[in-house]
Each structure stands twice: as structure tokens, then as C-alpha cells.
Amino acid sequence: MTSSTLSKRILGGLLLSLFIFTTQATIVAFKFDDPNKEARFKQFSEELRCLVCQNQSLADSNAELAMDLRRELYKMIQNDATDDEIVSFMVDRYGDFVLYNPPVKPTTWLLWFGPFVLVVLGLIILVRVIRSTGKQGDTELTAEEQKRLDTLLKNEKEEN
Amino acid sequence: MARFLIPLALFIALAVFLGIGLTKDPKLVPSPLIDKPAPPFELPRLHQPELKFSDKDFIGKVSIFNVWASWCAACRQEHPFLMKLAKEKAITIYGLNYKDAREDAKRWLIQHGGNPYTAIAYDDTGRAGMDWGVYGVPETFLIDKKGRVRYKHVGPLHSQVWQEQLLPLIQKLQAE
Numbered sequence: 001m002t003s004s005t006l007s008k009r010i011l012g013g014l015l016l017s018l019f020i021f022t023t024q025a026t027i028v029a030f031k032f033d034d035p036n037k038e039a040r041f042k043q044f045s046e047e048l049r050c051l052v053c054q055n056q057s058l059a060d061s062n063a064e065l066a067m068d069l070r071r072e073l074y075k076m077i078q079n080d081a082t083d084d085e086i087v088s089f090m091v092d093r094y095g096d097f098v099l100y101n102p103p104v105k106p107t108t109w110l111l112w113f114g115p116f117v118l119v120v121l122g123l124i125i126l127v128r129v130i131r132s133t134g135k136q137g138d139t140e141l142t143a144e145e146q147k148r149l150d151t152l153l154k155n156e157k158e159e160n
Numbered sequence: 161m162a163r164f165l166i167p168l169a170l171f172i173a174l175a176v177f178l179g180i181g182l183t184k185d186p187k188l189v190p191s192p193l194i195d196k197p198a199p200p201f202e203l204p205r206l207h208q209p210e211l212k213f214s215d216k217d218f219i220g221k222v223s224i225f226n227v228w229a230s231w232c233a234a235c236r237q238e239h240p241f242l243m244k245l246a247k248e249k250a251i252t253i254y255g256l257n258y259k260d261a262r263e264d265a266k267r268w269l270i271q272h273g274g275n276p277y278t279a280i281a282y283d284d285t286g287r288a289g290m291d292w293g294v295y296g297v298p299e300t301f302l303i304d305k306k307g308r309v310r311y312k313h314v315g316p317l318h319s320q321v322w323q324e325q326l327l328p329l330i331q332k333l334q335a336e
Contacts (some may be wrong), residue, residue, distance in 0.1 A: 051189060051295035051296075052295055052296065054186065054187070064259065064286075065286075065290075065294075065295055068286055068287075068290060069290070072290065091192065092192060093192070093193075093290060093291065093292075093293040094189065094192070094293050094295065095189055095190055095191065095192040095293075097189045097190075
């Protein structure tokens with residue numbers, strides 16, 4: 001083995017180890033004795049939005065507020081808080097906006113049902129368009145057209 | 161005609177909705193605290209740690225509760241306006257010093273032109289701030305005489321927000 005391939009391998013190993021440490025850092029921060037609790041923590045931190053960097057979940061964000069909220073979430077889960085308790089803790093403070101999965105209520109009806117209404121409207125329009133073009137299209141051939149068709153078919157037979 | 165008018169009407173409606181969307185700032189999240197009693201808290205004061213500041217201190221007057229920190233750049237921008245309000249005795253200003261070091265906060269006030277606050281609650285862990293739904297310092301809450309939150313402004317306070325949003329509401333609350 002030449003020294004250059006050896007140093008390349010060492011470098012590669014070091015780079016890989018960087019990834020190992022960074023991915024572990026977020027997990028190691030909170031220790032759970034119960035795997036169920038760990039799963040709940042993971043689920044909630046992925047379903048709640050960080051308000052500082054709005055397109056990241058609590059799990060993804062490194063913002064100070066996200067760290068504080070993760071700590072609070074950890075405490076609640078360790079104390080066996082129910083799902084409703086956790087959700088209402090967040091919503092009471094930051095509003096429905098923190099939920100990636102918004103609740104169904106009058107202000108979110110348009111959000112939840114709008115797409116279905118659009119699909120139904122689209123289907124109605126589609127059916128009406130198909131029907132109206134169907135009526136317009138005349139399927140009967142005129143005598144002249146029939147004659148032309150016959151000659152075309154005859155010619156084809158002769159060619160074969 | 162309808163063939164062309166219906167898609168055109170749909171397009172215009174969509175354009176109007178998208179246009180309205182463009183004028184809104186997605187960073188402004190409506191606070192669920194509006195018209196609710198101030199979240200209960202009790203914290204030591206910044207300058208006199210032996211004294212407490214709690215939600216009960218809001219009772220009996222209209223006040224603003226301003227969340228700030230020495231590490232917050234936009235607070236520097238807002239500070240002269242708060243000083244002006246304090247000089248004019250426009251309203252009682254309370255402060256929430258959020259996730260800060262006590263000495264840094266005190267020094268910051270001296271360096272930036274003085275202390276506009278009647279009292280400052282010192283929230284070093286940010287736990288009280290969390291109960292208030294603080295997500296971007298500075299934030300300013302308007303509190304009525306009964307200690308209810310009536311308005312929230314996120315970002316530095318300036319004369320336009322003051323004249324257009326806060327002042328009319330304060331006059332209404334003073335009369336209540």
C-alpha cells in the first residue's frame with residue numbers, strides 16, 4: 001500500500017467519523033430509558049414546527065427556541081403527558097401554526113376540504129364538456145362521405 | 161363566451177388570492193394570547209433580584225410589556241423609541257429581559273441611552289418567555305387594566321406602529 005492511498009483512507013475515515021458524531025449529537029442530548037418514550041419524542045419533534053426557522057421541525061432546527069422546546073417536550077414525555085396535553089401546551093403558546101398537521105375547524109375548512117371541492121368541480125365540468133361535445137358530433141355519414149369511404153376501402157383491397 | 165370568461169374569472173380570483181398572500185409577512189404568527197389573561201409568572205427583577213415581578217403587577221393600568229435582550233440586534237434599533245415613550249410618560253413600560261446574562265443586560269441599558277422600563281423581569285431560562293409565546297425578540301404586548309393581553313407586536317416598535325396600531329387601542333383601553 002502506497003503512502004498516498006493510506007492517507008486517502010485515513011482522510012476518508014475521518015470524514016465519515018464526522019458524520020457519525022453529528023448525527024449522534026441530536027440523539028444523545030436526551031436519554032430515554034423507555035423506547036416508547038423515545039419514539040414519542042421523535043414523533044412529536046418531527047410534527048411540531050420551529051417558529052424561528054419556519055420550514056424546519058423542532059427536530060431539525062438548531063435555533064435556541066427549538067432547543068428549549070425540545071427540552072420542554074422531553075420533560076413532558078418523561079412525565080407521561082398525554083398527546084392532548086403536549087399539543088395544547090404548544091398551541092396555547094404559539095397557535096395552530098406550530099402544528100404541521102392542522103386541526104379541522106371552521107377556519108381550516110377551506111384548507112382541508114378545498115382540494116376535494118375543486119376535484120368535484122373539475123369532474124362536473126369534465127362530464128359536461130364531454131356530453132356537450134358528444135351531442136355536437138354527428139356520427140352519421142352523408143351519402144357523399146359514404147361513397148368516398150367505399151372507394152377508399154375498395155382501393156385498399158385492390159392494392160393488397 | 162362562457163368558455164373564456166369562466167377560466168378568466170378563475171384566473172383573476174387566483175391572482176387576487178396570491179396577490180394578498182404576497183403582502184403578508186409569513187414571519188408574523190398571530191398570538192393565541194390575544195384577549196386572554198396574561199400568562200402567570202413570577203420572576204426576580206433585573207436590577208433588584210430580591211424583588212419580584214409577576215403578572216399581578218399589570219393590574220390597574222394600561223401598560224406595555226416589552227421582551228428584549230442584550231444579544232438582540234433589533235432591540236438596539238427599537239431602544240431610542242422606547243426611551244422617547246418613557247420621557248413623554250406616554251405609557252407604563254415593563255420589560256422582560258429574555259435569556260440574557262444579568263450583567264450584560266444592565267450594561268447594555270447604560271450603553272444604549274438609559275432604562276425606559278418601570279420594572280424589568282429577569283427571565284434567564286426563557287421559561288416565562290415560552291409561556292408568552294415569544295419566538296422573535298423584540299416583542300411587545302399591550303396589557304389592559306385587568307391584566308389581559310390585548311395586542312402583540314413582533315419586531316422593533318417604531319412610531320408608525322405606535323401611531324397606527326397601539327395608540328388608538330391604548331386610548332380605547334384607557335377609557336374602559
